[in-house]
Structure formats: C-alpha cells, structure tokens
Amino acid sequence: MPVRRAGNTGFQLPAISFGMWHSFGEQANYADARDVILSAFDAGIFSFDLAANYGPGSYAAESLFGQVFARELKPYRDELVISSKAGYHMWPGPYGQMSSRKTLMASLDRSLQAMGLDYVDIFYSHRFDPDTNPEETAVALNDLVRQGKTLYVGISNYTAEQSLAMIKIFKELHTPFVVDQVSYNLLNQSAAADGLFDRLRENNAGVVAYGPLAEGLLTDKYLDGIPADVDIHWSNQSLLDGQDGRQRMVTKLRALNEVAKSRGQKLADMALAWLLHDPVVTSVITGASRPEHLKENIQAVQQLAFDDEQLAKIQQILQA
Template structure:
C-alpha cells in the first residue's frame, strides 16, 4: 500500500530553532535506538515512522550501531525511506552518529578520524542517501585528541556528507572545548545530545545547560521517559516482557518499590494536568524552552501519538514543579554518566 502523509502534519507540532542556527527541529523527535533492529517486524517499523511523520515529527535520529545487529536500524530506515519517504527527503532531518563499538578491531569505536570517517561512509551506504543532516560524535574519547575528533566532523561537513555536526554525552568542560575547536575550524557545533529526564538531571548539576545557552548550541534530550519508567508501564510493578526484564538498558533494581510509589505520585500530578505520565515527562523536559527537542522511542504507533500529545501543554505552575521535585528525587537513571566523562560503560 502506498503511503500518503497526512495533509495536516504541520498544524500542531511546534518547531524550535536549534541554538543560534537557522535550523528548526520539531519539539518531539523520534529515535531509532530500540525497535528498529532485526528483532522487530518491518511493517511495525513502517507504521511507527509513518505515524511520526503524520504527526509532525520530521527528525529521525539514528546511529551506526543501532540494531540488533549493529547497522540494522540504518538499513531498515533506508529501505523505508526509499519506499515511503522518497519524495519527502527535503522535509526530513536525518541524523546519525559514531563512537560506540560497531566492528571488530581497534578502529571500530571511539573518536579517531579513522573511525568517524569510515562510520559516516558506512551509514550513508546503509541508508542509501548522499548526506545526513546531522552527524554526531557519539561519545567523548579520552585517548584521542579532541582536535582530531572535531577535525573529522569538520571534514565530513566539507565533503558534503553532513550539513551540521553535533556531540553526544560530552560534559560541560569537554563541550566548551569541542565547540571552540569547531568554531575555529569554521564548522560550528549545532547541537548536543545528552540524556535528561526528571529522574536524571546530570545536565543541570554539571552546568551543561548553562554552557549550551552561553554558546548558542541547541539540544536534544534522549531518554526523556527514563527508559520507560516515566510511563504507565511500571505503575503496577515490572511487567513481563518490559525493558527491565530484557537487559535492554534498564536494570530491574532501578524499578524499586520506592521508585514505583513515587512514579504513582507523579502519575497523579500528570492526571491533574490532563496528561499521561509520559506526556508530562516530555513536557517537563521541554519546559521553558532550554531543550530544543525531546527524543522519544516507540515500539508501536500509539506510543508516538501519546508522546506527541505532550506539546498541547508545556507550561507548569511553580506548585507543580515543586511537587514533581518531591517525587522525582533522582533514581540515578544515567547509564551514560561515565561515558560522558570519557570512561567506558557496559
């Protein structure tokens, strides 16, 4: 069946300028980290992407190692781009990254010029496109000079393989230095992609949000739903088949009895706002406009629709924010904390 996008797809989604650039991103973006590998039916992937675009999501975020198997998400996305979105490439923002382990040997991960240049070429080939809109250094490499990593990003733009570049999970200090190097090279840092949600506020404690404001760099927050914790899924405990039971980045001990009790309190606040817990969590990340866009994941189209509903109410009263702080008292859901400081995580 031929896919025809909704004619109303741009009517309700707000688009926010990314830092001091000319690029606008949807307030909600779709990430293909989970549910776009070989373990998900292809039609499900199509349904999710089509629903996202129909609701104004124009930004699709990938990385070279997304799967399983590594590379599978980009391959699947490339096939869907060709069959469903061939005439809409110029309406899309497509991003990819390199830095986590992708292939065997010493050049298959981290931030060397060798890895980033080869990774970008491989990603473009898998997706069947000439360029990505944004290409990221996926994590800081403590053993490679930052000048080399940023120089590779600059080269990728100058070769026409990316329009913009960004960094992910860099701390405030490293971000300032990376941005300085890129500015000197003439390829400004467009965007930073940190993990951020009401249970994980390292970007505030680290000063990263202030740094991004100072430098005029945009931001896209991944894990705004804390790997599914900030949804209805865990309100009654850990359900069978959930991410916490599959070893997919959410350990069962994070969903403690105390955490579940607090999640239910947060859900009551969301209900008083006329939102689902997921919608309130996304709205909280987007509050005040400091975060450009919230990066969601989805295993089915209905989850996309629910998340997009967050944009209908992005305002919070001081009382609501105080209540949220009472119950969202940090369960330490930051699996990338060590990586952002240049250390290896599993």
C-alpha cells in the same frame, strides 16, 4: 507539532524526534517499521535519529530506514532531518569504535551507503574518546561538513567540561555545531546539574534529550512495583540503587502521577512536556514499535505549560 530552534542557529527540529534505537534491527518487520515511520512523518515528526550501532546489528536500523526512505520518503528529503552517530561498537578491530578521524569518516560512509543518502543533516560523535585528542575528533567532524557529507555536527554523551573543549575548537574552525544529545529525564537530571545546559545556552546550541521516559519508569507501568529484572539503560541505572531503592522510586512515581492527573495528563505525557518546558531542549527523542504507541507520546506537546507551583511540587517529589 511545535518546531524548536537550537540556540540562534538555523537548525530546527520538531519538539519530538523519532528514534530508531530499539525495534529496528535485522529481525524487524518491514511493514511494521514502515507504518510507524510514516505515522511519525504524518504527525509532523520530520526528524529521524539513527546511529551506526542501532539495531541490533551494525547499520541494521539505518538499512531498514533506508528502505522506507527510498520507497516512501525520498520526495520529501528537503523536509527531513536525518541524523547518524559513530562511537559505540560498530565493527571488529581497533577502528570499529570511539572517535578517531578514521573511525568517524569510515562510519559515516557506511551509514550513507546503508541509508542510500548523499548526506545526513547532522552527524554526531556518539561518545567522548578518552584516548583521542578532542581536536582530532572536532577537525574530522568539521571536514565531513566541508566534504558535504553532513550539514551540521553534534556531540553525544559528553560532560559539560568535555563539551566545552569541543565547542572551543568548533568556534575556531567555524564548524556548524548545533546540539549535544544526552540522557535526560525527570528522574535523571545529571546533565543539567553538571552545568552542560548552561554551557550550551552560552554558546547558542541546544539539547536533544534521549531516554525521556527512563526506559518506561516514567509511565503508569510501574506504579504498583518495579520487578527486579527490569532492564535500565546505563545512564539511569543509579536511579534504583540503595536499600529499598525500587520501593522509594515507586513512591516518587505515584506522587508524580498525581501531579500529572491534576494537569489532565498521563505520567508519560507530563514527563515529556516537562523536558520541553526549558527552551534549551530543542527536541526529545522517543521511539515506538507501533503507531498507537507513537500517538500516545505525541499527546504531550498539546500541553507544555507548567505553572510555578507545579514545577516546585515536581522538584519536591524528586528530592524526597
């Protein structure tokens, strides 16, 4: 498993991180969760991405991870990167979401309790709060570092302009800001087009990409058609818009699949590898409910190189 650095910071992540957004809620089976988490660690994935609202059920995924950590992974704490986030709905009431000082501090305390940790390695503001001054959010994150509750800070789902405003404050405070986590995949390159990646390069920070397979679109599952009831994350919903949007997407997927086959890869493997061909992408978050699914994703890091012709062909397909 390749290890990649965020800019020129000391923060390093495996090329693939394990995300616990799906399949790790209150109804999850402990034995299954244990097997896939330990399979990830054994494969060189030492980064586990969580959030207060991952579940379903507030702090549910974190509680489940905490059980596995306490029984299996605690001796390896210094080799693990464990992250949490706050910002989406966590509990009823005005402080149960967004990024005020009170919300961020209360949520991290709950996360630490749920996971049985003294600190997390990185804590994110999960989304931009339009009603709270960015300085309040940035100062709160900085104070959590000073309190020893997180080693680094990050932001997630922020635009380039919103990120730059936060970075300016982080620099003034000497806050160890290292990564911006965004939805990013072959089909949805809006974060890069927004200029976000350029701003992060300029400020020696990295990108953590989530949704790398666009909820399964970038697999061989939909090469024969996309059903009307396919559930797409909000950040990717526009991909299927317009007249004949689903059929046009199938045409693109089939063409991309041909490029993948020419590389000796599956479409999903190529989609993950493509994300990592840009050095600003520090890690790609994938999830899995079973170890065998995880193994399929890990194959992508065995072939990360693209030649100019392949990159040009991919962009030609996407722009058609």
